[in-house]
Amino acid sequence: MSSARLKGIVGAGVASLLVFGCANLGGGGGMAAKSSSGIPLGSSGPHAVQPLPDRPRFGKAISEADLAAWNIDIRTPDGQGLPAGRGSVAEGKRIYEAQCIACHGADAKGGAVYGTMVGGIGSFKGSPRVLTPGSMYPYAPILFDYIRRSMPMDRPQTLTASDVYALSAYLLNLNGLVPADAVMDQNSLPRVQMPNRDGFLIDDRPDTKAVRCMTNCK
Amino acid sequence: MAQNDRRSFLRKTAALTGAAVAGQAGAAPLAVPQSAQEPGRIIDETAYGVPSKFEAHVKRRRSDVLKNRQNLSDWSMTPLQHQPGIITPNGLIFERHHAGTPDIDPRTHRLVIHGMVKQPLQFAMDDLLRYPSVSRFHFHECSGNGLTDWLKPASTTVQQTHGLLSGVLWTGVPASTLMDEAGIDPRGKWVLFEGADGSAHTRSVPMEKVLDDTLIAYGMNGEALRPENGYPVRAVIPGWEGNVSVKWLRRIKVGDQPWHFRSETARYTDPMPEGKWRQFSMVMECKSVITSPSGGQQLKGPGFYEVTGLAWSGAGKIRAVDVSFDGGRNWREATLEEPIMDKCLTRFKVGWNWDGSPAVLMSRAVDSTGYVQPSVQDIQKVRAIVGFVQHNSAIQPWSVNAKGEVRNVIGQA
Numbered sequence: 222m223s224s225a226r227l228k229g230i231v232g233a234g235v236a237s238l239l240v241f242g243c244a245n246l247g248g249g250g251g252m253a254a255k256s257s258s259g260i261p262l263g264s265s266g267p268h269a270v271q272p273l274p275d276r277p278r279f280g281k282a283i284s285e286a287d288l289a290a291w292n293i294d295i296r297t298p299d300g301q302g303l304p305a306g307r308g309s310v311a312e313g314k315r316i317y318e319a320q321c322i323a324c325h326g327a328d329a330k331g332g333a334v335y336g337t338m339v340g341g342i343g344s345f346k347g348s349p350r351v352l353t354p355g356s357m358y359p360y361a362p363i364l365f366d367y368i369r370r371s372m373p374m375d376r377p378q379t380l381t382a383s384d385v386y387a388l389s390a391y392l393l394n395l396n397g398l399v400p401a402d403a404v405m406d407q408n409s410l411p412r413v414q415m416p417n418r419d420g421f422l423i424d425d426r427p428d429t430k431a432v433r434c435m436t437n438c439k
Numbered sequence: 440m441a442q443n444d445r446r447s448f449l450r451k452t453a454a455l456t457g458a459a460v461a462g463q464a465g466a467a468p469l470a471v472p473q474s475a476q477e478p479g480r481i482i483d484e485t486a487y488g489v490p491s492k493f494e495a496h497v498k499r500r501r502s503d504v505l506k507n508r509q510n511l512s513d514w515s516m517t518p519l520q521h522q523p524g525i526i527t528p529n530g531l532i533f534e535r536h537h538a539g540t541p542d543i544d545p546r547t548h549r550l551v552i553h554g555m556v557k558q559p560l561q562f563a564m565d566d567l568l569r570y571p572s573v574s575r576f577h578f579h580e581c582s583g584n585g586l587t588d589w590l591k592p593a594s595t596t597v598q599q600t601h602g603l604l605s606g607v608l609w610t611g612v613p614a615s616t617l618m619d620e621a622g623i624d625p626r627g628k629w630v631l632f633e634g635a636d637g638s639a640h641t642r643s644v645p646m647e648k649v650l651d652d653t654l655i656a657y658g659m660n661g662e663a664l665r666p667e668n669g670y671p672v673r674a675v676i677p678g679w680e681g682n683v684s685v686k687w688l689r690r691i692k693v694g695d696q697p698w699h700f701r702s703e704t705a706r707y708t709d710p711m712p713e714g715k716w717r718q719f720s721m722v723m724e725c726k727s728v729i730t731s732p733s734g735g736q737q738l739k740g741p742g743f744y745e746v747t748g749l750a751w752s753g754a755g756k757i758r759a760v761d762v763s764f765d766g767g768r769n770w771r772e773a774t775l776e777e778p779i780m781d782k783c784l785t786r787f788k789v790g791w792n793w794d795g796s797p798a799v800l801m802s803r804a805v806d807s808t809g810y811v812q813p814s815v816q817d818i819q820k821v822r823a824i825v826g827f828v829q830h831n832s833a834i835q836p837w838s839v840n841a842k843g844e845v846r847n848v849i850g851q852a
Contacts, residue, residue, distance in 0.1 A: 256645035257628055258697070263678045263722040264755035264781060264807065279569050280552070280560030280620050288551050288559065291690055294631055294641060297699045324509075334508045345714030348825045357705040367701040370639035374511060374538060377637045421704065421718040422711060428821040429813035433805055435761065435770045 308387025355396025516602025557622030678753030
């Protein structure tokens with residue numbers, strides 16, 4: 222789903238009441254309660270917390286500056302949170318071949334452990350759907366967020382921001398989404414147009430309509 | 440079923456069959472067992488109690504269908520066929536990690552809440568343990584449960600088809616208590632949960648769910664979380680796909696929109712027709728499975744069997760479970776065993792006199808919203824079943840042949 226669409230849902234949403242009392246033998250029913258963002262919530266439990274007269278407060282104040290090393294998330298539709306630094310396709314290729322190739326293979330086409338990270342664009346209407354960063358990610362900053370937090374698998378959260386930008390540039394180039402001379406940074410990365418940007422639908426279940434038939438059902 | 444498991448199972452089966460035959464022929468005189476004629480083991484106060492050595496075959500197993508080439512982003516499955524009741528023992532609760540299990544020292548671990556809050560806060564484990572606690576029973580299920588067995592049978596046992604499922608009594612602090620202390624900015628609509636493991640696994644969760652029933656949990660089934668289940672602290676988001684209940688929780692951040700991480704775009708999304716993907720499909724829908732008799736088991740000849748299994752729904756309580764013995768043509772309502780709790784495993788049972796002829800057993804659950812568990816064919820009508828598909832909540836058929844062999848026949852019945 223596009224971020225614009227989701228914002229629209231956030232603006233419009235009002236959580237609806239749970240619907241009970243569907244006929245015992247009827248179909249349908251389901252998860253009527255939704256968040257303000259339109260996400261089905263399931264049932265709302267009897268979970269109100271009793272406020273205590275002397276509500277305990279054991280948290281200790283911390284500044285955003287003091288937790289900066291942990292504050293690694295990127296809001297990927299617009300790149301909010303992307304740090305300073307920059308990296309080129311060529312630098313990315315060098316880092317990839319030193320730190321990633323053992324699992325992901327040459328040119329990110331798949332290796333000893335994982336399948337390809339290249340191609341698959343246009344494959345989703347057939348079978349198999351080939352999932353790669355190029356074919357699947359709706360927003361390019363997902364590359365930065367994921368590589369920085371999780372890769373390389375044997376030493377995650379050790380790459381510099383510029384290393385991560387370079388690897389992002391390299392993988393985007395292998396997928397034909399940026400030119401060979403591209404340089405990624407906090408301004409250029411969110412501007413890369415990803416082919417699956419509009420490929421997502423928000424949860425709209427229940428989508429099945431099974432009926433509680435008891436005799437001679439088939 | 441592994442060779443050891445199979446041997447053990449066959450041994451038990453043979454023993455039971457022998458007893459049944461003897462019973463028909465008239466009981467043999469009972470000898471005084473050796474256990475009654477000698478002292479047992481003394482108490483070992485320093486050891487953690489473990490099951491009988493005769494139960495050694497009851498253990499978690501990885502998938503036999505998918506051969507993982509590394510064991511860091513991996514999963515193991517609960518032996519539901521051996522679980523009585525609705526609670527899974529801690530050593531048998533399924534595992535799903537994205538970068539292995541860390542060993543985190545609770546004395547140095549910190550949880551922070553920040554972002555769109557009045558005052559960012561950090562908590563040590565000692566701090567969290569001082570808050571008023573709550574304990575709640577809930578099912579916990581991976582969204583990938585059943586992904587190997589959609590259209591044709593690939594797995595043998597219910598452990599392999601449905602074992603990414605466990606029943607747990609969680610203990611912790613309501614997330615709302617901690618969020619309230621930090622002071623939520625009224626614009627804050629989404630909440631990020633992030634782990635301290637090597638994947639820093641992260642998900643975006645709507646604020647309403649966090650304030651409703653999310654727990655910041657440090658206990659499971661009467662003891663501290665196990666390392667593989669998030670020690671020392673994790674999120675528990677009841678009724679939703681397991682991976683949003685982030686383990687080894689280190690960070691909670693409030694934002695005004697979802698982050699659209701890899702874990703909620705490229706993964707944990709559901710293929711839909713026309714090349715589309717369904718996103719933020721969080722609720723685990725109403726589902727059930729017969730755990731006995733189930734795939735790989737062997738009936739011991741015609742006669743009485745208690746057919747039993749588990750039912751659960753992320754949308755509420757279980758209202759009813761129906762069981763069919765003829766492949767879904769006719770159904771009989773099973774007995775639900777108390778307690779029946781919100782977003783929790785519910786045990787169902789129905790007596791069956793097997794006449795020795797082939798049968799196909801199925802269960803179908805209905806939840807408190809009136810939603811009826813679908814068949815694979817029902818799901819196929821509205822979603823695309825292609826690749827590693829999440830959210831398989833389909834009716835599971837088990838066939839019984841004239842020899843009493845029980846087999847997985849998903850997609851064939």
